[in-house]
Structures are given as structure tokens and as C-alpha cells.
Amino acid sequence: xxxxxxxxxxxxxxxxxxxxxxxxxxxxxxxxxxxxxxxxxxxxxxxxxxxxxxxxxxxxxxxxxxxxxxxxxxxxxxxxxxxxxxxxxxxxxxxxxxxxxxxxxxxxxxxxxxxxxxxxxxxxxxxxxxxxxxxxxxxxxxxxxxxxxxxxxxxxxxxxxxxxxxxxxxxxxxxxxxxxxxxxxxxxxxxxxxxxxxxxxxxxxxxxxxxxxxxxxxxxxxxxxxxxxxxxxxxxxxxxxxxxxxxxxxxxxxxxxxxxxxxxxxxxxxxxxxxxxxxxxxxxxxxxxxxxxxxxxxxxxxxxxxxxxxxxxxxxxxxxxxxxxxxxxxxxxxxxxxxxxxxxxxxxxxxxxxxxxxxxxxxxxxxxxxxxxxxxxxxxxxxxxxxxxxxxxxxxxxxxxxxxxxxxxxxxxxxxxxxxxxxxxxxxxxxxxxxxxxxxxxxxxxxxxxxxxxxxxxxxxxxxxxxxxxxxxxxxxxxxxxxxxxxxxxxxxxxxxxxxxxxxxxxxxxxxxxxxxxx
Numbered sequence: 001x002x003x004x005x006x007x008x009x010x011x012x013x014x015x016x017x018x019x020x021x022x023x024x025x026x027x028x029x030x031x032x033x034x035x036x037x038x039x040x041x042x043x044x045x046x047x048x049x050x051x052x053x054x055x056x057x058x059x060x061x062x063x064x065x066x067x068x069x070x071x072x073x074x075x076x077x078x079x080x081x082x083x084x085x086x087x088x089x090x091x092x093x094x095x096x097x098x099x100x101x102x103x104x105x106x107x108x109x110x111x112x113x114x115x116x117x118x119x120x121x122x123x124x125x126x127x128x129x130x131x132x133x134x135x136x137x138x139x140x141x142x143x144x145x146x147x148x149x150x151x152x153x154x155x156x157x158x159x160x161x162x163x164x165x166x167x168x169x170x171x172x173x174x175x176x177x178x179x180x181x182x183x184x185x186x187x188x189x190x191x192x193x194x195x196x197x198x199x200x201x202x203x204x205x206x207x208x209x210x211x212x213x214x215x216x217x218x219x220x221x222x223x224x225x226x227x228x229x230x231x232x233x234x235x236x237x238x239x240x241x242x243x244x245x246x247x248x249x250x251x252x253x254x255x256x257x258x259x260x261x262x263x264x265x266x267x268x269x270x271x272x273x274x275x276x277x278x279x280x281x282x283x284x285x286x287x288x289x290x291x292x293x294x295x296x297x298x299x300x301x302x303x304x305x306x307x308x309x310x311x312x313x314x315x316x317x318x319x320x321x322x323x324x325x326x327x328x329x330x331x332x333x334x335x336x337x338x339x340x341x342x343x344x345x346x347x348x349x350x351x352x353x354x355x356x357x358x359x360x361x362x363x364x365x366x367x368x369x370x371x372x373x374x375x376x377x378x379x380x381x382x383x384x385x386x387x388x389x390x391x392x393x394x395x396x397x398x399x400x401x402x403x404x405x406x407x408x409x410x411x412x413x414x415x416x417x418x419x420x421x422x423x424x425x426x427x428x429x430x431x432x433x434x435x436x437x438x439x440x441x442x443x444x445x446x447x448x449x450x451x452x453x454x455x456x457x458x459x460x461x462x463x464x465x466x467x468x469x470x471x472x473x474x475x476x477x478x479x480x481x482x483x484x485x486x487x488x489x490x491x492x493x494x495x496x497x498x499x500x501x502x503x504x505x506x507x508x509x510x511x512x513x514x515x516x517x518x519x
Contacts, residue, residue, distance in 0.1 A: 051088035051225070051244075056288065056307045061087045062102040063276040065291035066249055067221050070272045070372055070400040073255055074380040075440055081255045082109055082123075083403070083444060084274040084291070085219070090185075090248040093450040096137050098185035099216060099250055100156055101127040104279040107252060112271035112371060113263040115363030117315040121261060122163040125214065125252055127182070130155045139185070144192050147181045147201045156182035158214055160206060177206040183215025186248070188451030195446060203441065210256045211441055217251040218445035219244045220403045222433045240429030246448050253442035258376045269356065269363040271371030272400075273314065287311050292371045293353070314369035317354070324349050330415060342417040352398075352419065360389065361399045374400030386431060390418075403437045403444065 051066050052058040069083040086107070090099050101107065111121035132153050133141065142151035157179045164172040183202035186195050202215050225243040262268050273292035277285035289310050305320060312319075327349070330341035342348075354368030361373040381395040386406040388396025390413065397405035409427040416424050435445035455461065 051221075056310070060278075060288070061089075062100070063105055063278055063288050064088060065274050065276060065289045066219070068272065068274050068291050068293075068372055068401070069220070069403055070270075070374045071402045072258070072374075072376055072378065072380050072395065072400075073441070076255070077379055078258055079255050080258045080261060080270075080374070080376055081253065081441065081443065082272060083220075083251060083253045083442070084109060085217075085221075085249040085251050086276070087250045088219075088247075089244075090216070090219075090250070090447075092186060092246070092248055092448045092452060093188070095139055095187065095450065098139050098154070098187065099248070100129055100154070101125075101158070101182070101214070101250060102278070103127055103129050106277040106285055108275045108277065109252070109254060110273050110275065111261050112314070112369075113261060114267065115269065115271065115366035117271075117313075117317075117367040117369035117371070118168060119163075119165045120263075122165065123176075123254055123256075124161045124163060125158050126161075127156050127158045127214075130157070140187060140191050143190070144184070144187075144198065145194070147183070147198055152184060155184070156214075158182060160212060162208070174208075176208055176210060177204060177212060180204045180212060180214070183213070185216045186447040186449045188449050190451060192449075195449070199446060208257075208260065210254060210260070212255075213251070213253040213442040215251065216248050216447040217442070218433070218435045218447050219247045219249045220433055220437065220444055222406075222430050223408050224428055224430050242430045242434055245434040246452070248447040251442065251444050253444065255441050262376050265377070267363060268377035269361050269373055269375050271314070271363070271369070271373050273371050314371055315367070317369045320370075321350070324353060327415075333416075339416065340422075342420050342422055348419040349414070352414075357389070357398065360394060372401060373398075404432065406431055 052061075052064070058064070064086060066085040066088045067083075068085075069081075071081055073079045073081045084107070086101070087099055105127070107125040107127075109123040109125075110119050111123075112118060113120045132150065132155075136153065139154050140152050144152045147155070159178050160176040160180070162174040162176050163170050164174075181202055181204075183199050184192070186192060192198060199213075199215065203211065203213050205211055221244055222242050223244065224241050226241070258268075262270050271292075273290060275287050275291070276289040278288045279285050287310070290312065292314070305323065309320060325345035325347065327346060333339050334341040350368075353370065355366045356362035356373040361375040363373070378395050378399060381393050384396055384402060384404055385391040385393040386396075386404055387393070387410055388402075388405050389398055390410050396402055397407050397410060401407065406427075408430070412426040412428065413424055416422060416426060418424060433445070435448075437443055437445055
């Protein structure tokens with residue numbers, strides 16, 4: 001199956017893609033953006049985003065996995081980096097209660113290093129929230145200059161445990177890190193003028209040579225999610241816009257020595273997925289969210305299976321097989337846009353999705369299961385291509401997933417038949433993230449600041465409005481300050497305050513007269 005992902009008939013044609021016909025085809029298949037979900041079942045199309053993908057988890061965003069990435073670290077090729085995100089659609093200015101990991105959850109990163117669909121390693125993150133002053137509504141009570149600043153009122157710390165399993169039971173447990181600080185939500189430039197410094201303080205070296213980060217980040221997934229408005233508005237009028245631009249997520253990033261997670265240099269393929277377990281009233285933990293190849297549960301599984309999938313394990317994925325062999329989305333695209341759906345059953349999707357691509361990231365003796373699979377022996381690309389393996393870049397998607405991989409376009413092409421001779425050049429019109437990713441760990445972009453947006457009318461950057469207030473209140477005839485146009489607004493505000501005081505006085509007088517009456 002490897003030749004299907006070679007430079008041959010599936011190579012991109014570069015500049016030729018920019019034509020109007022290509023754009024229209026991309027928009028048509030963008031109806032297939034939801035197809036990214038079904039195609040997400042194929043490693044060649046195996047990942048996108050899982051925002052609010054199931055009925056139960058959509059109501060509890062703290063426990064909701066949104067994306068999973070895994071790649072050989074470009075600046076440290078003897079290590080592997082895993083990035084897992086939670087809490088979809090974080091509005092940057094969403095205070096006063098900003099975004100925290102849940103205290104009653106276990107956030108797990110699972111490793112299957114022999115292809116048997118069972119855990120060999122689990123990296124478990126557990127969080128604790130701390131409040132310095134419960135008598136204020138503020139997240140921060142002043143300017144925050146460091147993670148231990150007294151002005152940062154709400155803070156979080158976390159522990160990491162490494163669990164080694166044998167026969168589905170924990171054989172060894174190792175504490176890798178304890179009381180590591182979490183990078184806070186980016187309240188705004190007045191509260192956190194040097195957010196980059198706060199982020200750097202949240203990067204921590206653990207026992208065993210790993211590096212960890214937990215905190216807020218820009219949502220790295222890019223796509224136009226208006227697809228759910230009957231496939232981009234029903235007439236393709238709603239395409240080409242990164243719907244996730246400006247939103248943040250909570251990120252866990254872990255960089256580990258590759259030898260720690262793979263079975264051996266001779267068997268370098270690892271399967272990875274993330275889950276969330278929530279503690280119930282009896283004190284037991286129940287799995288409520290699962291993510292390997294994200295859009296799988298969002299648009300591949302029908303309503304009846306979504307919550308079941310979130311509670312399931314890869315070893316039992318055969319129960320969802322029909323959702324892959326007879327996917328809904330291609331038929332929906334054919335109905336609306338007359339693009340012929342590939343013939344069913346879709347064994348091309350089953351083979352690639354459940355096993356990995358033979359000769360690329362399929363482990364020997366693989367047990368079919370839904371995992372994000374990474375061949376850790378393939379070195380990082382000097383010049384990554386956004387279409388990964390489909391464009392001859394074997395270090396990219398579906399061999400794991402890098403932050404820059406355009407999984408939606410890959411998913412569309414595979415979903416609409418690239419692997420069964422129905423060549424196409426499809427895309428969704430959104431080819432990259434709105435923010436640049438970083439070159440070093442944790443690689444994700446800094447979160448969008450809560451102070452984004454236009455300045456107040458009549459002000460400019462760097463203007464100290466407080467001094468204008470002082471000028472506006474100078475006594476008549478005084479020499480202090482100048483009366484600029486900006487002071488009109490301040491004076492109006494002061495007049496409004498005076499009017500309020502007069503109104504209050506009138507109300508008090510009325511109340512006093514009323515209580516003197518006998519009734």
C-alpha cells in the first residue's frame with residue numbers, strides 16, 4: 001500500500017492548484033470537510049479536530065479532548081513530542097472565571113508500542129487548583145510578572161505519573177514530576193504584559209529526561225467549521241474561513257526520549273491516543289472522552305455511538321466497523337453536490353485506518369484499532385510539506401501528525417476515493433493556522449490575549465487615560481493640563497456621575513418622606 005502515498009499519481013502539482021477550477025473543486029469537497037471526519041479513520045486522513053463531538057462531553061468542556069498530535073521533535077530527533085488539547089473554543093476574554101484543567105480528572109496519554117491495541121504505557125496528568133484570596137472575583141489582583149507572583153490569584157499545579165502495564169494491569173508506577181506550575185490563561189496585556197516569560201517558566205524538565213508543559217495555547221487546528229451549516233451553507237457561500245481563528249485551548253505537551261516509548265529500534269511504530277477520566281460521587285474514575293484520530297467521533301460515528309466511543313478502548317473498535325465501511329458523508333456530498341461517492345464497502349478506509357499504512361507506520365502483527373500511529377525511526381523533514389505523505393513527505397501525516405499538517409485536505413482526498421483510483425485535488429480553502437508555530441518545545445503558539453480588539457474610542461496605543469482624567473477635573477482657570485478633545489468624554493462621564501448623585505439624593509428624600517406616613 002505504500003506506493004499509494006508516493007510521489008506518483010498522488011503528488012501535488014504545486015502552483016497548478018491555484019486555478020479557479022481547483023478552488024471550486026476544493027469548495028465542493030469542502031462539503032467533505034466533514035468528510036475529514038470519516039476520512040479521519042484512515043491514517044492518511046486520520047486526524048483533524050474533535051470540538052464538541054458527542055452529546056455528553058459537549059456539556060463538560062473541561063474533559064473534552066479536541067486534538068492530538070505526535071511527531072519526532074524537529075530540533076531533538078532522538079525525542080518524540082506529543083501534544084494533546086482540551087477545552088474547545090476558549091474565548092480569550094472569557095473571565096472572570098478563566099480556563100482551568102479539572103481537579104477531579106485524570107488526563108491520560110496512552111502508548112501502544114507493539115500494535116496489540118492495549119496500553120503499554122500511560123502518562124497521567126492530575127491537576128490541583130489553588131486560590132490565594134477568596135474574597136475577590138478577580139483571576140489576578142494586579143500585574144502578573146511570574147508564575148509565583150502574589151497577584152496571580154488562581155493558579156494550578158500538576159503531577160505526572162508514568163504507568164507501565166502488563167496484561168491490562170498496572171505493573172509499575174513512577175512519579176515523573178510533582179507540583180509543576182501551569183501557565184495561566186492570557187488575561188490581557190495590562191494583567192500579563194510579558195506572557196512569553198510566564199510560558200517559559202511553565203516548561204519543566206522531569207525525571208527520566210522528559211520535558212513537559214501544561215497551560216493555555218492558541219488552538220492549532222485550522223478549518224472552516226461552518227461545514228455543519230448543511231455543508232457550507234448548501235451553496236458553498238460559507239467556505240475558506242478559519243473558524244477557529246482567535247480561540248484558545250488548554251494544552252498538555254510532553255517531549256520524551258523516543259527509546260522510552262517504543263518497543264525497540266527494530267519495531268519503532270507506536271500507537272497513541274488520549275483520554276479523560278472523571279471522578280464520580282463514589283470516588284471512582286470513569287472514562288468520558290477519547291481521542292486518537294479526532295474527527296472520527298465528530299462526524300464518522302452516528303449519534304447512537306458517540307458517547308459509547310468516548311467510553312470505549314481501542315481493543316473493542318470492531319463494534320464501530322460499519323461506520324467506516326459504509327460512511328454517511330460521501331453519500332451526503334453526492335446528494336448535495338453530485339460528486340459520485342466511492343463504492344461501498346470502503347475497505348480502503350478500513351485497512352488504512354485500523355492498521356496503519358503497510359511499509360510506513362503499520363506495526364507487525366497489528367490488531368486493528370483506532371490509534372494515531374507514528375513511526376519514530378523516520379527523521380523530521382528539513383522542509384515539511386503541509387500534505388505530508390500525500391506529497392512525498394513521510395515525516396508528516398498520516399505518519400503521526402505535525403502541527404502544520406493540513407489534515408483536512410488530506411482527509412478530503414482520501415475520503416473521496418484517492419486510494420481507489422478516484423484521483424482528486426480537493427481542499428477546504430484553509431491551508432494554515434492563523435498564528436505561526438514555535439520552533440522549540442512546546443511548539444504551539446501563544447494563546448490569543450484577552451485584551452485583543454479595538455481600543456476605546458478617542459484613545460491611541462500608549463495613551464495614559466488616567467492623566468486625561470486628572471486634566472479633565474482641573475478647576476476652571478487653573479494652569480494645569482490642556483483640554484483636548486479626549487477630555488470631553490471624561491467630563492461627560494463626570495457629569496453623569498454628578499447626575500447620578502443628584503438622582504440618588506432625590507430618591508433618599510422621597511424614601512424619608514414615605515416612612516413618616518402611617519401606612
